[in-house]
Amino acid sequence: MNKDEKILKNFTSKDYEHGWSTDIDVDQAPNGLNEDIIKLISKKKNEPNWLLKWRLDAFSKFKKMKSPNWANLKIPKIDFQKISYYSAPKQKSKLKSLKDVDPEILKTFEKLGISLKEQERLSGVAVDAVIDSVSIGTTFKEQLSELGIIFCSFSEAVEEHPELIKKYLGMVVPKNDNYFAALNSAVFSDGSFCYIPKGVRCPMELSTYFRINAANTGQFERTLIIADDNSYVSYLEGCTAPMRDENQLHAAVVEIFAGENAEVKYSTIQNWYPGDKNGKGGIFNFVTKRGICYGDYSKISWTQVETGSAITWKYPSCILKGHHSKGEFYSVAVTNNYQQADTGTKMIHIGKNTISKIISKGISAGFSQNSYRGQVRVMKRATESRNFSQCDSLLLGNNCGAHTFPYIDVENKSSIIEHEATTSKIGEDQMFYCLQRGIDEENAVALIVNGYAKEVFNQLPMEFSVEASKLLSLTLEGSVG
Amino acid sequence: MLEIKNLHVSVNNNKILKGLNLSVNKGEIHAIMGPNGSGKSTLASIIAGRKEYEVNQGSIIYSNKKLLELSADERAKQGIFLAFQYPIEIPGISTTNFIKTAVNKIRESKGKKPLDAVSFLKVMKEKMKIVKINQTLLSRSINEGFSGGEKKRNEIFQMAMLNPKLAILDETDSGLDIDALKIVAKGVNKLKSKNNATIIITHYQRLLNYIIPDYVHVLIDGKIVKSGDKNLAQELEKKGYDWIRA
Numbered sequence A: 001m002n003k004d005e006k007i008l009k010n011f012t013s014k015d016y017e018h019g020w021s022t023d024i025d026v027d028q029a030p031n032g033l034n035e036d037i038i039k040l041i042s043k044k045k046n047e048p049n050w051l052l053k054w055r056l057d058a059f060s061k062f063k064k065m066k067s068p069n070w071a072n073l074k075i076p077k078i079d080f081q082k083i084s085y086y087s088a089p090k091q092k093s094k095l096k097s098l099k100d101v102d103p104e105i106l107k108t109f110e111k112l113g114i115s116l117k118e119q120e121r122l123s124g125v126a127v128d129a130v131i132d133s134v135s136i137g138t139t140f141k142e143q144l145s146e147l148g149i150i151f152c153s154f155s156e157a158v159e160e161h162p163e164l165i166k167k168y169l170g171m172v173v174p175k176n177d178n179y180f181a182a183l184n185s186a187v188f189s190d191g192s193f194c195y196i197p198k199g200v201r202c203p204m205e206l207s208t209y210f211r212i213n214a215a216n217t218g219q220f221e222r223t224l225i226i227a228d229d230n231s232y233v234s235y236l237e238g239c240t241a242p243m244r245d246e247n248q249l250h251a252a253v254v255e256i257f258a259g260e261n262a263e264v265k266y267s268t269i270q271n272w273y274p275g276d277k278n279g280k281g282g283i284f285n286f287v288t289k290r291g292i293c294y295g296d297y298s299k300i301s302w303t304q305v306e307t308g309s310a311i312t313w314k315y316p317s318c319i320l321k322g323h324h325s326k327g328e329f330y331s332v333a334v335t336n337n338y339q340q341a342d343t344g345t346k347m348i349h350i351g352k353n354t355i356s357k358i359i360s361k362g363i364s365a366g367f368s369q370n371s372y373r374g375q376v377r378v379m380k381r382a383t384e385s386r387n388f389s390q391c392d393s394l395l396l397g398n399n400c401g402a403h404t405f406p407y408i409d410v411e412n413k414s415s416i417i418e419h420e421a422t423t424s425k426i427g428e429d430q431m432f433y434c435l436q437r438g439i440d441e442e443n444a445v446a447l448i449v450n451g452y453a454k455e456v457f458n459q460l461p462m463e464f465s466v467e468a469s470k471l472l473s474l475t476l477e478g479s480v481g
Numbered sequence B: 001m002l003e004i005k006n007l008h009v010s011v012n013n014n015k016i017l018k019g020l021n022l023s024v025n026k027g028e029i030h031a032i033m034g035p036n037g038s039g040k041s042t043l044a045s046i047i048a049g050r051k052e053y054e055v056n057q058g059s060i061i062y063s064n065k066k067l068l069e070l071s072a073d074e075r076a077k078q079g080i081f082l083a084f085q086y087p088i089e090i091p092g093i094s095t096t097n098f099i100k101t102a103v104n105k106i107r108e109s110k111g112k113k114p115l116d117a118v119s120f121l122k123v124m125k126e127k128m129k130i131v132k133i134n135q136t137l138l139s140r141s142i143n144e145g146f147s148g149g150e151k152k153r154n155e156i157f158q159m160a161m162l163n164p165k166l167a168i169l170d171e172t173d174s175g176l177d178i179d180a181l182k183i184v185a186k187g188v189n190k191l192k193s194k195n196n197a198t199i200i201i202t203h204y205q206r207l208l209n210y211i212i213p214d215y216v217h218v219l220i221d222g223k224i225v226k227s228g229d230k231n232l233a234q235e236l237e238k239k240g241y242d243w244i245r246a
Helices: A003-011 A035-044 A049-064 A103-111 A141-146 A154-160 A162-168 A179-187 A428-436 A441-457 A462-476 B040-048 B072-077 B095-109 B117-130 B135-139 B148-162 B178-191 B230-239
Strands: A026-028 A087-089 A125-131 A134-138 A150-153 A192-196 A205-211 A222-227 A232-240 A247-250 A253-258 A263-270 A282-293 A299-306 A311-314 A317-320 A326-335 A340-349 A355-364 A369-378 A386-395 A401-410 A416-425 B002-011 B014-024 B029-033 B054-062 B080-083 B090-094 B166-170 B197-202 B215-220 B223-228
Touching: A035 A049, A035 A179, A049 A179, A141 A150, A150 A154, A154 A162, A154 A192, A154 A222, A162 A192, A162 A222, A179 A253, A179 A282, A192 A205, A192 A232, A222 A232, A222 A263, A253 A263, A253 A299, A263 A282, A263 A462, A282 A299, A282 A326, A299 A311, A299 A340, A299 A441, A299 A462, A317 A326, A317 A355, A326 A340, A326 A369, A326 A441, A326 A462, A340 A355, A355 A369, A355 A401, A355 A441, A369 A386, A386 A401, A386 A441, A401 A416, A428 A441, A428 B072, A428 B090, A441 A462, A441 B090, A441 B095, B002 B040, B014 B040, B014 B054, B014 B223, B029 B040, B029 B230, B040 B054, B040 B072, B040 B080, B040 B166, B040 B197, B072 B080, B072 B095, B080 B148, B090 B095, B095 B117, B095 B135, B095 B148, B117 B135, B117 B148, B117 B178, B135 B148, B148 B178, B166 B178, B215 B230, B223 B230
Parallel strands: A125 A205, A192 A222, A205 A232, A222 A253, A232 A263, A247 A282, A253 A282, A263 A299, A282 A311, A282 A317, A299 A326, A311 A340, A317 A340, A326 A355, A340 A369, A355 A386, A369 A401, A386 A416, B029 B197, B029 B215, B080 B166, B166 B197
Antiparallel strands: A026 A087, A125 A134, A150 A192, B002 B014, B002 B054, B215 B223
């Protein structure tokens, strides 16, 4: 046992910071997955009939589908009947303002560093907070609505903007797209909705914060972002969960629509509970995120910092339909202990002169397995398109794994595809250089790893970039040499 | 300040240092010269605390402490600095950020508060002049894409920032053109005081025209076989190492 291994051991033994839970009264559906539960959810949400039908259709499709087995993951069998599909903090009646929110809930979000209170809204970020299955409150609503921007919970959007929901729901991710998307389509309970009208540049970051609180519940949120022609929005998503021995399921769907010359930046800092040091517990995170660059010259950019979850199965993708449209994917995925991640992106080039860029940085420590899986597909008509992919893996220690699965499929001769991949370990020389300057081992690792992930962090909004960098150090604390 | 006694060191069972003795006092500059493979860089690494080396025998006392019992970062905190022969690249970390972390870690170990951004910048600007290094270079990832001369100047800049008690310059002159050599030498001379000491490891006498050593030692086959003053260096330059061996 050399010293490196010792440091590695220390570094990987850091506890999860957000592992507490809040004691709040909840209105929870009984465990089980069947049509009655779906009807119950739909009823609780006062949904129109077409949406209930849509859900039931998704459910019948789900029943015929199988869990995907192509990912480089060991997924234990999930008993869908043991999960509760609806849990909401009990509220007296409909919330008129944040003042009506249970103070316990407000405290929960404050503890997470997200203040929903009016007087503390100095950060210039509008937040929609989702606890378990429902949205608790959305800040900055009035200011945004002056610009015609709609930013609210998904349920509210169903009630108030049914025409938009009807038009766009399932447009990018059809309800039978994949096993988990079908499940989500059947049982989704809430999420965020955002509409940026033509020509409007959203003046602040929009943010959704997801928190799973109740035990044995799954979280199935649905996010829909529509950026009309010539608009711009930057959107951020954060997530945490308490520590529980049982695995909890999170199966979300995010759909983005970008009209002509519109730009959407979607950033995620995923910090679901990853399970303990021995791999017990943790969130199973099966997420379908996809955006369509529908109009010419539109742009969708995904940035993700994935540090949590026991299992991550996630491929934020772009369909580049508009000519000259652009898709970007920046990812840092960190796995430690017994975490497993199979994550990457799909770039589907349909329009002419479309451009995509993929920067993926995997960091594996402990006994974890970290895979990048990415597809670049250039259709015949997508002439003179370009893709650049860079997939780097960094290994900390000798017990973890890093894997890269790129799929490239080009159907015309005028497009240019570049793919670069590296795998490295933190060099002893780099460590010694830091140590010799008086920087101890733990800080040296943090410094080197943060440097490695810098290119992706630079894509995040300023304040979140700092948070991501801290989170990365924390996740890996005690992990190298 | 530094007392090395009968030091025997090996790497992968290869004996490299075979009974080395060296004594360095405050205010002194020592030059260690010797042919390739004589153990010069091993000596530098062992003082700085690199792990791959095995000490088979002997002791190193530094400021009344058993140096070999301290980890590399503790040694740095106690004032030992190594200017690397081949400075290391760390992508994504600027020199400024790197050295700020180092400065504050060392301050922390002494119970001092970290320097705030403004005071840090002030100190940095001052020290930048010593080695004529510019801000742009310091904002880039440390040593990445730096020329040989820039890397070495960056080492001396870091030395200036950390203000060590004992600095070891490992072949700092190698790969430098004459102008860069002068800049580096000037920097080292400027940092010299009666409270610190410097060990210069070099092949050639060239650097010693600009940094005048108090002592010159010849290291051959893991031992110091001859010591003298600056004139010894000139003699070596003329005659090579063979006359000592013989």
